[in-house]
Amino acid sequence: xxxxxxxxxxxxxxxxxxxxxxxxxxxxxxxxxxxxxxxxxxxxxxxxxxxxxxxxxxxxxxxxxxxxxxxxxxxxxx
Numbered sequence: 328x329x330x331x332x333x334x335x336x337x338x339x340x341x342x343x344x345x346x347x348x349x350x351x352x353x354x355x356x357x358x359x360x361x362x363x364x365x366x367x368x369x370x371x372x373x374x375x376x377x378x379x380x381x382x383x384x385x386x387x388x389x390x391x392x393x394x395x396x397x398x399x400x401x402x403x404x405x
Contacts, residue, residue: 328351328361328363328366329366329367329368329388329392330365330366330385331367331368331369331370331384331385331386331388332367332369333369333383333384333385335356335367336382338352338353338356339353339356339357355367368388368392369384370387370388370390370391371387371391372391385398386398390391
């Protein structure tokens with residue numbers, strides 16, 4: 328799997344309401360990174376009509392590489 332730096336930052340960002348809480352999806356992400364199951368790839372150009380994370384960087388990367396994209400565009404629930 329491949330993620331952009333923007334997606335990584337978005338996934339690992341602390342919850343402003345509970346800054347010391349660590350969520351399961353964050354631990355899974357770190358585990359996948361530690362096992363080298365995630366590669367970091369950044370697009371050469373983002374899709375301007377979306378925000379920086381999944382929508383802009385991930386969509387641009389998927390388009391550029393001809394990949395399928397799994398996109399969940401909602402905030403995780405605590």
